[in-house]
Amino acid sequence: MTEQKAFTLELRDDNVAVIHIDVPGESMNTLKASFAEEVAQVLNKIEQHSDLKGVVVISDKPGSFVAGADISMIDACETAADTESLARQGQAMFDRIEQLNVPVVAAIDGACLGGGLELALACHYRVATDSGKTVIGLPEVQLGLLPGSGGTQRLPRLIGVQKALPLILTGKQLRAKQAKKLGIVDDVVPASILLDAAIELALKSKAKVRTVQHSMLNKMLEGTGVGRGIIFSKAREQAQAKAKGNYPALDKIIDTIAYGADKGFKAGLEFEARSFGELAMTPESKQLRNIFFATTAMKKETGAGDTKPREINRVGVLGGGLMGGGIAYVTAAKAGLPARIKDINEKGIVHALKYSYDLLNKKVKRKHMARAELEATMLRLSGSLDYSGFGQADVVIEAVFEDLNLKQQMVADIEAVGHENTIFATNTSSLPITKIAANAKRPENVIGLHYFSPVDKMPLAEIITHEGTSDETIATTVALAKKQGKTPIVVKDGAGFYVNRILAPYMNEAARLVLEGEPIEVVDQALVKFGFPVGPMKLMDEVGIDVAAKVAPIMADELGERFRAPDAFGKLLDDERKGKKNQKGFYAYSGKKPGKSVDESVYSLLGISPSSKLSGEEIAQRTALLMLNEAAYCLAEGIIRSPRDGDIGAIFGIGFPPFRGGPFRYMDAVGVTEIVNRLQGYQQQHGERYTPAPLLLKMAENNESFY
Template identity: 75%
Template sequence: MSQDKAFTMEVRDDGVAVITIDVPGESMNTLKDSFADEVGSLMNRLESDDSVKGVVFISGKPGSFIAGADINMIDGCENAVDAESLARKGQAMFDRIEQLNVPVVAAINGACLGGGLELAMACHVRVCTDNSKTALGLPEVKLGLLPGSGGTQRLPELVGVQQGLTMILTGKELRAKQALKAGLVTEMVPQSILLDVAVEHALKRKPKSTKPPLKGMSKVLEATRFGRDIIFKKAGEQAQKKAQGNYPAIDKIIQTVREGVERGREAGLDKEARSFGELAMTPESYQLRQIFFATTEMKKETGADGVKPDSVKRVGVLGGGLMGGGIAYVTAAKAGIPARIKDISEDGIRHALHYSYERLDKKVKRRHMRRAELEKTMLMLSGSLDYSGFERTDVVIEAVFEDLNLKQKMVADVEEHADESTIFATNTSSLPITQIAATAKRPEQVIGLHYFSPVDKMPLAEIITHPETSDKTIATTVSLAKKQGKTPIVVKDGAGFYVNRILAPYMNEAARLLLAGEPIEHLDKTLVKFGFPVGPITLLDEVGIDVAAKVAPVLVKELGDRFEAPDAFEKLINDDRKGKKNQKGFYQYGKGVKGKPVDTSVYSLLDIDPERNKSAEEIIDICLLPMLNEAAYCLQEEIIRSPRDGDIGAIFGIGFPPFLGGPFRYMDSQGLETIVNKLEKLSTERGERYTPAPLLKQMVENGWSFYQ
């Protein structure tokens, strides 16, 4: 047995060959091209050794099985032929495993994803642990790919076409219980007996291939060609509704699964390998892979080089509203840290506690959580009308009204009632942290921690430093945000910070186009088709027209005239149009409203005669370019630390189309000269606010790009 091998085999006295997968020097197993030879020689031995009665594949890593093929390896492919050949090598390797005469069992604990699940599906039996980290899925679509080593064929064979297709199209993972129900695993066991149970299966007779455990309508549909046509059509429509034609993997997945279902596994595998090769070379897959690399890199960063975060054992939350409730929830449910909520009313506290209860209860009902776990999490949440219990908090996060005096008073109160070392993190979305810290006794412990609504769903947190924030405070806050399940970016203090600052000019231009007569649906649909999750006018309704109206003057005051909002807010507010929250905005809301009809009365209110004048391309340029330009200003002013942070912030904070890589990668892909030229043209046509940021011009002059 050699230490430098990823696959090592030991044949036990009972005749079961246990193959342990433990990629040397890596924290998680990933599959590499070079393992084909290693597995090949193990297969040679197994194929010729009659004394071996069964085989078990198990991971040597404590918390995971295999996280898929090595994405670096895929990224390193120079052309489609290289990538196709990787897929074919994997297919051949897994075929050989499947064809062994003895039973082969995958013993799965932790992540079993992509190529990892493809290997497990080539085994005859899969046993998994009931560990909460156990997850089985084919997430390749999130990388703009399809499963390349048999996954498009074996998953539908095991769980049925409908469920298999959905899993491959969405990348959705199944937890242990769900995998058992779907027929993806044969047995679910506690981790302590995983190997023993796997060995038992390996000593049984090789199981005959089974049919997916289908019931009801699924069974009827999958039985006939007509029924399967319906499944493929529906799956395609649903997936494209989200993808808007921007993700080439979607069509390829449907065609490939269909090929196998209709023409057999061999034809399916051939199409799978070819499609994998082609998709690996698409710009969409390239950008999505870069997001994976960026987020993995960010997981390791502390936010302050060389500084270790302090441990956070208790958190205080000021304000039990929507944001406070969400913050308390992610603190207890995700980070596992007790949170003490202070509000001025019992109602506020009740609201916050209820917010968590509702979310946890949903998980229990969906069987994602046991009731005992819900109760344990709820015990971590407590409320108070005064500061009792705050003396032991390590971090206090305030989520009270956007009022500077009030926030400064919160700082003083926390300094009085909490420990000397307690960090004060403010969830302000518009007030400068420097001003909130201005009256603090310990300004080095004041920091911004800006969450996005809804807190439990939105993955980004902006961590805002002011000149006196200490490195320890930064590192501790970054670490807390990560535990709460967030991807944090550290940004410098300044109006709008990063995310709202780049969003504002985009929204302003959409509003200007609307006032000039472009129909609301035309604007929204154009930008959704471009790749945003919702259009800018829908977003205004979601954020709240009153909130946008409040933020606008702050940005103008701090950053200048290019942030001037079009003159329509007053009329909208006077008409009590706040957006979704009071069910009165640009769209119609309320009971009985089907679909998402525009509230056309808004046109007469704003004296608009709606008519399409601008093409989709013009609308995109008009709205998007000021966002890109502002991102460049933020980099120039060091509001963000790097283009990478700017890209991740835009993708995770406002849903900038991920397949375009974020504002900076998008500018690189278009060419900075093109961006500057377009901005200059728009500046002549529409106003000086489009003047290119000096950084962009400087970069063009020097022939630079944001990334190498």
């Protein structure tokens, strides 16, 4: 039996050669070093064919062109020289394709990412399908890498440095139409005629040598050293402001593109391969790759072992406020399911419908969505003041205000109007699911489904089980959250669940530092430098000081003294300081840049004269260590099922610095013994809240790590 190959050649009667890509046994095509020999054989045959008119490169896997180089292969490299040589191998292969003297067309359906796009860029033309699965981009930066097989050189030469830079620096994935608008693809067609369209293009075109088509203005900017200097120095400034030195890939990307623009294509490729090798060995890239592996594994899990989710055809949403509106939106727009919204007044329903309409309309205006799709999505949304339409709901998600009696009443209502398997999923952020389910006739159908605000943007969903939640309910809720575009983690019931529980001591400590006199912006900047997207005091304004004040004593009562918040909420609330929602918090919301600078009057209110005494590193350690310690408690108590879930929950729910890999990966990197030492140091200085979690003590004693 001959071994199945990933690259095969078909020579057609019309003298067009079709290179078919189909990596055996895998759902997605990725590029592996072991394919080099077979690609070389295919190219040998093409080069030897004297009557050839054109070449088409296409995937035989519907919905997957090439999703990039195989990330596991990159991960397995032990030295920079190894990864550099992978990049060089890709470069050489793509160079040969580009040098063919007949037109070469990439026919793209499905993911065309990273090395996949680099392959397509080496082709002379690109045709892509209009399928929703077709995404085009260079996402290497999200893995802490840069495009290593020509992407940093070919994309700027195809569409200009100014358009290429933001794409490579963000890793943004484009739909086919957006890619066409930017000049990355030449044509967009339905999948059914992709091959024909590509062949036609090959037959009527000429082999193309790379050219840049500049407008006059671009010629002046990008075509001169001085002009390019301006572009690159601005890009560096922006990258530094964003990355705070935490993402080395950003600087390297700019350096590589700049080097190639000054010294030429070949020198650019050399620089690119070397940079790729270096970046692959950075701890930042390693952690970001770990996140890719973790989320890919999580996509496959049901949340309840082998139990299959039940079918979901209809969803009910109780409450049309900010959360309810967001939940209805992700249900209709992302999951494509009908969502029926109930509220006690019409205003709530109108709010929820308008919320979706506004989000969709923004996409239409940006030409990311057709108006017909907006209309079809809106048709999936409906509302009512009573429970009509809830009889068929398979899952009802409750997002009303935090009142236990009200929520218990809703459980009873849904048990009365719904069917026997209707799941009651509560979006509570503070009430125990066990209590909400306490009077349920079918407690097995009750579960927590905790979204983060804004629902359409935040990627995490916490799925909270109580003792009696059935496996079917868990699996079905996990499946729904995934359809809504979320990465769910299944957690056990308990105050604050996981995310808010690890957040609370961290926020309390930040407040304590401010009360000790550290300036608010200094505390926030220290944690932004550590890698959080916003600082804790700013976050407190966003969440609402009143909300934090309400939750803090509940947490302390349930979980113990280490959760006791410093005594300042009273003064803040007496002064009507609720945060962003009423434009009065730690930051000032009037003036030209609302929310950008501290409202100095808060210091006199709290009786503080601010003066910076601690280093940023010290501030970051004092706050972050409490989050890490609490994460360890959550693991030991079974609140989270694994360090992996704890890492993904913290990164996707709070914005824990991704390049640090999450609380558990970070503790492993620092060393659990060192974490314990630091906690004990602070315990002596600042008190018992720093007592290391017993799990950490035990691990330190045995020299263990989480992974």
